[in-house]
Amino acid sequence: KQEVTQIPAALSVPEGENLVLNCSFTDSAIYNLQWFRQDPGKGLTSLLLIQSSQREQTSGRLNASLDKSSGRSTLYIAASQPGDSATYLCAVTRGTGGFKTIFGAGTRLFVKA
Amino acid sequence: NAGVMQNPRHLVRRRGQEARLRCSPMKGHSHVYWYRQLPEEGLKFMVYLQKENIIDESGMPKERFSAEFPKEGPSILRIQQVVRGDSAAYFCASSPPGVQTLHFGNGTRLTVT
Numbered sequence: 001k002q003e004v005t006q007i008p009a010a011l012s013v014p015e016g017e018n019l020v021l022n023c024s025f026t027d028s029a030i031y032n033l034q035w036f037r038q039d040p041g042k043g044l045t046s047l048l049l050i051q052s053s054q055r056e057q058t059s060g061r062l063n064a065s066l067d068k069s070s071g072r073s074t075l076y077i078a079a080s081q082p083g084d085s086a087t088y089l090c091a092v093t094r095g096t097g098g099f100k101t102i103f104g105a106g107t108r109l110f111v112k113a
Numbered sequence: 114n115a116g117v118m119q120n121p122r123h124l125v126r127r128r129g130q131e132a133r134l135r136c137s138p139m140k141g142h143s144h145v146y147w148y149r150q151l152p153e154e155g156l157k158f159m160v161y162l163q164k165e166n167i168i169d170e171s172g173m174p175k176e177r178f179s180a181e182f183p184k185e186g187p188s189i190l191r192i193q194q195v196v197r198g199d200s201a202a203y204f205c206a207s208s209p210p211g212v213q214t215l216h217f218g219n220g221t222r223l224t225v226t
Contacts, residue, residue: 031213043204043219044156089155091215099213100169101146101206105155 002027004092006104013080014112021075021107023090028068031099035064035075036089038106044089048075080111115139117207118187119218126195126225134190134221138207144168145188146215147180150202162188195225 003026013019023033032051036044048057048064050073056065063076077084090104118137126132138145143164148156158172162182173180177195182188192199202222206215 034215036217041222044206044215044217046214046216049214091156093213099144099208100158100161100171101213101215102158103148103156 002030002092002094002102004090004102004104006088006090006107008107009105010108010110012110012112015080015082017080017111018076018078019080019109021077021088021090021109023073023075023104025071025073025092025102027092027094028071029094030068031093033064033066033073033093034091034101035062035073036091038087038089040086047088077109080109082111082113085109085111117142117205117216117218119203119205119221121221122219124221124223126223128196128225129194132192132195132199132223132225134192134203134205134223135187136190136205136207136218137187138205139209139216142207142209142216144208144210145182146206146208147188147190148204148206150204150220152201156204159190192223195223197225199223200225 005024007022034049035047050066061078066073087106087108089106093101145162147159150156160180161169177193179191202220204220206217
């Protein structure tokens with residue numbers, strides 16, 4: 001059974017700091033891994049999608065890496081801004097037995113101005 | 114191209130009533146997923162449907178909950194005889210056939226009084 005864990009659960013940093021959010025998963029037979037952002041009371045916005053054959057994806061100040069063998073992914077946010085404050089969710093889609101996406105509990109990020 | 118549309122955005126029901134949550138997937142998407150998010154928790158998978166078929170309902174409670182995705186019209190998540198513990202945000206996501214990238218709606222926030 002796939003389990004997804006995100007560390008830390010919450011993080012508070014000053015503006016401008018570079019930071020890393022961690023995600024680990026127990027079953028390496030994945031189809032892809034996605035990072036989402038969720039603002040309070042809102043839906044989810046997809047940030048980055050990494051296919052199982054890929055090692056990393058980049059979009060602007062965001063970079064996500066994937067290491068299937070160790071069951072880990074990291075989301076790197078460069079030069080953080082107050083507008084980055086949100087909950088970041090890691091989601092893993094299994095690669096066998098049909099598509100099913102499992103989410104971690106998220107990391108709540110607060111960037112102080 | 115409209116995104117995933119969920120309605121209503123907010124729903125208040127008394128204990129024992131029925132709740133019906135609707136989800137219209139993005140145009141061209143034939144796969145629909147329902148997730149539940151309790152306060153301060155991540156998203157929990159409930160059910161995965163294709164048109165007229167339930168593919169995976171392993172996350173659905175065995176009683177009172179049902180889901181459908183008819184040939185015409187939106188997907189419906191139905192909760193009968195609601196209880197206070199059903200209070201949560203219910204998110205719908207859709208994906209095109211053969212591509213497991215989830216696009217989320219803004220959710221329906223159910224409050225049971």
